[in-house]
Amino acid sequence: MALDHAILVSLLEQPGSGYELARRFERSIGYFWTATHQQIYRVLARMERDGLLAVRAVPQQGRPDKKEYSVAAPGRAALARWLHEPVEPESLRHDLAVKIRGAAFDDPAALIGEVERHRQVHSDRLAHYLAGEHRDFTGPDAPAPLDAGQELQHAVLRGGIAYERMTVAWLDDVLATLRRIGGPSAPDA
Amino acid sequence: MALDHAILVSLLEQPGSGYELARRFERSIGYFWTATHQQIYRVLARMERDGLLAVRAVPQQGRPDKKEYSVAAPGRAALARWLHEPVEPESLRHDLAVKIRGAAFDDPAALIGEVERHRQVHSDRLAHYLAGEHRDFTGPDAPAPLDAGQELQHAVLRGGIAYERMTVAWLDDVLATLRRIGGPSAPDA
DNA sequence: CTTGTCTATGCAACGAGTTGCATAGCAGGA
DNA sequence: TCCTGCTATGCAACTCGTTGCATAGACAAG
Secondary structure, three states: OOHHHHHHHHHOOEEOHHHHHHHHHOOOOOHEEOOOOHHHHHHHHHHHHHOEEEEEEEEOOOOEEEEEEEOOOHHHHHHHHOOOOOOOOOOOEEEEHHHHHHHOOOOOHHHHHHHHHHHHOOOOOHHHHHHHHHHHHOOOOOOOOOOOOHHHHHHHHHHHHHHHHHHHHHHHHHHHHHHHHHHHOOOOO | HHHHHHHHHHHHHEEEOHHHHHHHHHHHHHHOOOOHHHHHHHHHHHHHOOOEEEEEEEEEOEEEEEEEEEEEEHHHHHHHHHOOOOOOOOOOOOOHHHHHHHHHHHHHHHHHHHHHHHHHHHHHHHHHHHHHHHHHHHHHOOOOOOHHHHHHHHHHHHHHHHHHHHOOOHHHHHHHHHHHHOOOOOOOO
């Protein structure tokens, strides 16, 4: 299970509370691994119980205390072990592709709005990634010689950028196809 | 839940047994939605119980009977309803990206073999998709004017091709990065 | 002064997905 | 002959992931 390992990596990059992790999972890490706060709290509790993580209660003024988690030695070892194991190349779960094939049995033109909406989301994500890349890696405020960790984060971000660019281009292709067949051919049903 | 709908689409394209569906999910449909035979049998049983599918026992010589499922009217209606609902743009679950970021806390060079293995898998899938595209859509044996369903299947396949091409290129980028930082910089641990 | 939002954590229930195992006949190779 | 593998279906147990709800103090807007 990779959620454990995603949390370990994130805590090694920067210790933090469950709440903070949940927000990171909405941002950088979450681009490649999503998780809700419930999942995160449950996994943190389990990993702490198993001695992979250390907790420290941090009092805050005007707020409930937060539990700051950091990676203990056994957690680091568990991550290292996982890094040396092969993982399965992932398979996609692409609802929209199912819908596109399904549109043949309904009205293809009715899907245009939905595809446009997805295109917008991916286009926004792309802009967001590009802004992050400029801020952290390629812009004037970026650290001059990147260390290994930053190089790797940048490489992963380039993957996200390539993915979103590819997706936007593909959805444009799909839209053109839907408009082409929406005209001449009648819906199948 | 999209497994139901993926099954409906697949059965509309071609009725078949659970076993046949499981094999389709290893091929075309499975490129965008994976499922094991257990999942498929369970969902087929539920959908039949709910009247979305019709079953027909087909005797076979030298083999156990197979249950051929096809989509009943309520199933078609359920699919149509889903097609008109918005779905969430999916988020990735990319183990390898987690590993790449995690490599900063281990030996980056140790990840090269793993990344090469993934590159090979994606490169094979790409070749496989391209062969399928030539066979079904662009080659001399393809149907001359494609109908709407075929146009849409082709559009989805083009998405798979674009995805695999993008992934192979990105993994090359990652490999170059790993080799670059593997030399000068020492492992963090 | 009440309502809503943000930080911060968590329980309980459910549904989705995975893994291991079982059955059963037939075909082909060592 | 025995072992492996393929077609064909399914149960049981488990883990993973999602959804709804709850608590609780601080702060801002209406």
